[in-house]
Amino acid sequence: MIELMASDDPTLGSPGRSRAAVVDDFARSELFDRTFSEGMELVEETAAYLDGDGRRESKLLSRAVALAYAGESMKLTTRLMQVASWLLIQRAVREGDMAPQAACEPRYRLSERKPEAELTHAELPIALVEYLVRAEKLYDRVLYLDRRMYLDGPEEEAENPVLSQMGKLEAAFRL
Numbered sequence: 305m306i307e308l309m310a311s312d313d314p315t316l317g318s319p320g321r322s323r324a325a326v327v328d329d330f331a332r333s334e335l336f337d338r339t340f341s342e343g344m345e346l347v348e349e350t351a352a353y354l355d356g357d358g359r360r361e362s363k364l365l366s367r368a369v370a371l372a373y374a375g376e377s378m379k380l381t382t383r384l385m386q387v388a389s390w391l392l393i394q395r396a397v398r399e400g401d402m403a404p405q406a407a408c409e410p411r412y413r414l415s416e417r418k419p420e421a422e423l424t425h426a427e428l429p430i431a432l433v434e435y436l437v438r439a440e441k442l443y444d445r446v447l448y449l450d451r452r453m454y455l456d457g458p459e460e461e462a463e464n465p466v467l468s469q470m471g472k473l474e475a476a477f478r479l
Contacts, residue, residue, distance in 0.1 A: 324404035326453055331398035339449070343391045343442060347384050350435050354381070361429045372425035376432060383417075383439045387446050390414055414450045417443055 330336055354377055362373045393412050396402035417440070 323408050323454065327394075327397055327404040327407050330449070330453055331394045331404070335449075336394055336398070339446065340391050340395060343384075343387050343446070346435075346438055346442060347388050350380060350384055350439070353431060353435060358429065358432060361431070365427070365429075369425045369427045373428055373432065376428060376436060380432070380436055380439055383443050386414060387439075387443055390446055390450065408454055413454060414443070414447045417447060 358377070362370055362377075365373055390412070393402065393407050397404050397407050
């Protein structure tokens with residue numbers, strides 16, 4: 305599992321840099337290489353499980369648990385495809401197939417993950433549960449990177465309402 309360190313994050317400590325430069329730097333970073341490798345490996349592992357052992361395990365489950373298994377496996381594959389898509393966009397930037405500015409478009413952003421309730425059934429196979437946990441952790445790390453790269457930059461800084469009001473009060477009392 306990849307641990308995200310501040311020194312690895314090209315988006316930290318980079319005030320005044322354009323968002324496109326941050327995106328381009330990330331796409332060429334070792335952090336991207338590691339995240340991409342981990343993400344694609346998890347996609348492949350999960351697909352192999354769901355097509356092999358997972359399929360066999362699901363046939364042994366009761367009707368209610370099999371239904372829960374189907375729902376959880378759909379969530380799992382959806383989450384992994386979102387991560388894979390995001391990673392492939394970053395790779396397209398790295399390879400020059402997409403301009404960093406184009407990668408900044410909102411349609412390429414990850415959506416916030418809704419907090420998951422408990423698993424829908426306690427009798428789900430442990431392997432499926434482990435893949436669910438791994439996918440959620442990876443999604444959260446990629447979401448963190450997405451937010452740091454695309455939303456926390458100087459181009460998106462919202463005006464601080466408190467400082468704005470303080471500025472207006474100062475200006476009013478200086479008259």
